[in-house]
Amino acid sequence: MSALLARPGAVEGTGPDAGVASHYGAPHREQVLLEQGLAVVDLSHRGVVTVSGADRLTWLHSLTSQQLADLAPRTSAETLVLSPKGHVEHALHVVDDGQTTWLTTEPGAAPALVAWLDSMRFMLRVEVTDVSDRYAVLGEPIRRESAPGEPVAWVDPWPGPVGDTFAYGPPSEEHPGRDRAWRELVVPVEDLEAAVGDRPLAGTWASEALRVAAWRPRAGVDTDHRTIPHELDWLRTAVHLHKGCYRGQETIARVKNLGRPPRRLVFLHLDGSGHVEPGPGTELVPVEGGRSVGHVTSVARHHEEGPIALAVVKRSTDPAAVLLADTTSAAQTVVVAP
Structure with a gap:
């Protein structure tokens, strides 16, 4: 449970957002402050996983849907872990600091993700660690990569498009999410209060309203056991259509080339x-x-x-x-x- 739930007026969320504040007493005002770029959102219930080792990027590239092999330091990406039949299992927010790749996941998803990644290591030089108990996530209405010396930050690419991909929805210049700025700041748990500073806090009630208004899909909320990325227009930011083979790629190619989702x-x-x-x-x-x-x-x-x-x-x-x-x-x- 987040330490920020001790703040005055904090009301804990439910369902996938339990453990952090749904709001702090004024959800509509919190939305306005968030939209204006003034507030931050406690997302410390999200899972945080690190992948270290010389082969980390090429390994993640071979397992997931996005082009990651040449990901530059402090450059953000979004990628999906798919089932063999192409169904969405995990949505990963990815940023590499030059030595370690940081992944954030939906609440409660980190243990299953780590177990699956560990099963796929074989003889490669990689190490996977669940650090969710040591690091917290803050959501900020900012669209800027972090600079050297700053905490690691993942910048949301939505609505893209990113790389060699395809969009089923409106073009980016007409997309409802075109003006939404969003990033996740990853900080040590003990530095959470300091990272918030004197900025006002907004709850997940506010951040979810802005996400829905931007037509931004969320794994585990807008997905079910048979969701494929095309159905949620997720190709536009999380799938590279002409990269090497990975689990679920056959479904991605078949639905894109031969039919509609x-x-x-x-x-x-x-x-x-x-x-x-x-x-x-x-x-x-x-x-x-x-x-x-x-x-x-x-x-x-x-x-x-x-x-x-x-x-x-x-x-x-x-x-x-x-x-x-x-x-x-x-x-x-x-x-x-x-």
Whole structure:
């Protein structure tokens, strides 16, 4: 549990964001401060893994979806660990400091990631260590790589595109996430308070609202056991289409070259008239009736746009469709997917 939960007004998050503050008493004000570049977010529940050794970058390059073999020091990248069938297992935020490669992962994912990486070491000169108990992560609305002498920082490349890849969504200059600046600062746990300094804190309520507004997918939240990167438009920042063989590459190439992904991530405006908002997993049904076309994955309340969400729906779903979330509830919520 984060030491910053002792701050006045801190309310602990739930679900994947348990262990850090959801907000500090004023979630909408915290969003505004975060959007203005003034606040920071406690993300010390994220996993932190280090990979050291001379072969670390070429080894990670051979195992994951992004071009990493020639990653320059203090340059950020995003890569995915896929199953043999191309399903998303881990999303890794990657930055190398010249001696060690730093990976941050979703909360609770580090032990499984380390176990899998250790099983793939063979005779290579690499060492994998879970340092989640020794390092904390802070989210900052900054788009700048760290300089020598500064703490390691991962800069979010979303919405890209990055390298030799493909985008299923709008071009970068029209993408809702084009103006979102975001990076993760990795600091020793004992330096967490000092790294925050006198800056105001925002909770994950605020950072998640800005993530959803930017159509930014999150592993373990917007994914399930059969998610492939194409469905979430994740190729644009995490997949290199013409690199060497890696686990899951066949699915990446086949879906890109021969067909469309069966589902797609969409942004939803919730009408907000219900007493409660639909939660993750809520089925979406056309307002005129019929079978479910998908389900809600992320729900947030934005300080300007109101209640918003991300959902995964069948690719054939009309982008202008009006859908009902949780049709069995007395408080039905109409959802419009633009």
